[in-house]
Amino acid sequence: MAIQTDFLKRTPYFSDLSLTDLDSVAKFFFEKKAERGEMFLLEGELDEVLYFVVSGVVKVLKTSAEGKEQILNIARPGDSFNDVAAFDGGPNPAAAQSMGSVVLYGIRKSNLEIILRDHPHVALNVIKILASRVRYLLSLVEDLSFKHVIGRIAKILLQYAGDGTGTGQRLTQQDMAAMAGTVREIVGRSLKTLEQEGAIKFDRHRIIITNKEILKKIMEAPS
Amino acid sequence: MNELPVIDPKKCNGCGLCVSVCQCGALVLIDNVVTLIATKECDWCIDCEAVCLTGALSFPFEIVIEES
Numbered sequence: 277m278a279i280q281t282d283f284l285k286r287t288p289y290f291s292d293l294s295l296t297d298l299d300s301v302a303k304f305f306f307e308k309k310a311e312r313g314e315m316f317l318l319e320g321e322l323d324e325v326l327y328f329v330v331s332g333v334v335k336v337l338k339t340s341a342e343g344k345e346q347i348l349n350i351a352r353p354g355d356s357f358n359d360v361a362a363f364d365g366g367p368n369p370a371a372a373q374s375m376g377s378v379v380l381y382g383i384r385k386s387n388l389e390i391i392l393r394d395h396p397h398v399a400l401n402v403i404k405i406l407a408s409r410v411r412y413l414l415s416l417v418e419d420l421s422f423k424h425v426i427g428r429i430a431k432i433l434l435q436y437a438g439d440g441t442g443t444g445q446r447l448t449q450q451d452m453a454a455m456a457g458t459v460r461e462i463v464g465r466s467l468k469t470l471e472q473e474g475a476i477k478f479d480r481h482r483i484i485i486t487n488k489e490i491l492k493k494i495m496e497a498p499s
Numbered sequence: 500m501n502e503l504p505v506i507d508p509k510k511c512n513g514c515g516l517c518v519s520v521c522q523c524g525a526l527v528l529i530d531n532v533v534t535l536i537a538t539k540e541c542d543w544c545i546d547c548e549a550v551c552l553t554g555a556l557s558f559p560f561e562i563v564i565e566e567s
Binding site: 312331332333350352353375376377433436437438439446447448449450451460478480481482483484485486488 | 502514516519520521522542543545546548549550552554557558559560561562563564565
């Protein structure tokens with residue numbers, strides 16, 4: 277298995293390296309494959325590996341003790357994940373699960389440090405990537421801690437509920453996210469919570485409000 | 500009624516990520532454009548919608564109040 281240097285060249289990490297330099301760093305990478313649904317990176321474990329998605333899609337997520345899932349990121353081809361653990365040497369801050377068959381390139385912390393020593397300008401790319409992650413995660417923190425998003429979602433559901441004859445307006449999760457001033461990851465989680473609370477249930481393309489009173493209570497709860 | 504997801508072929512860039520995450524084999528690329536071939540199999544998991552960067556796929560939900 278040969279690491280494709282043209283793939284590395286397309287990643288934000290190594291786009292500045294010449295093809296000769298890429299040839300010299302390619303030896304530090306290894307290929308990993310995972311099948312659909314495989315949780316190949318576990319939260320809290322010590323792996324110290326930075327991964328790049330070569331093909332397929334990976335879901336980066338955290339799971340609470342009660343089993344509640346929060347998707348932090350969807351990594352597509354060219355994207356990296358587990359950057360934090362690969363740089364600070366700490367436990368993986370989140371788990372990673374393949375959404376279909378995936379091919380990944382991995383690089384260990386010690387080898388990443390060799391590249392950074394030999395090609396210091398790569399560090400500037402790393403700073404930019406980590407800064408954009410911090411910016412995104414800060415907006416997620418804001419949504420999760422300061423906004424009463426679930427109340428807004430409850431309100432949207434009550435507002436747009438039809439009588440089931442198919443004449444009512446249809447909403448995608450992206451529509452609901454735009455209406456509630458959040459991202460679709462938070463909408464997905466809010467809907468799951470409403471389902472667990474017994475306010476709604478899913479029936480394929482339908483969201484059925486099974487308990488209007490619970491939904492109203494959640495809508496009216498102070499933020 | 501077999502509700503269908505909405506596909507906008509003009510927005511599809513043919514990347515195939517939606518096909519790679521589809522768990523029920525309902526999606527294929529035909530002439531580099533995503534196409535739904537097995538509507539009955541689609542269980543509205545919306546993974547394909549989540550991975551699509553161009554918004555070519557959308558899965559609208561009908562919101563209904565159940566009479567008790």
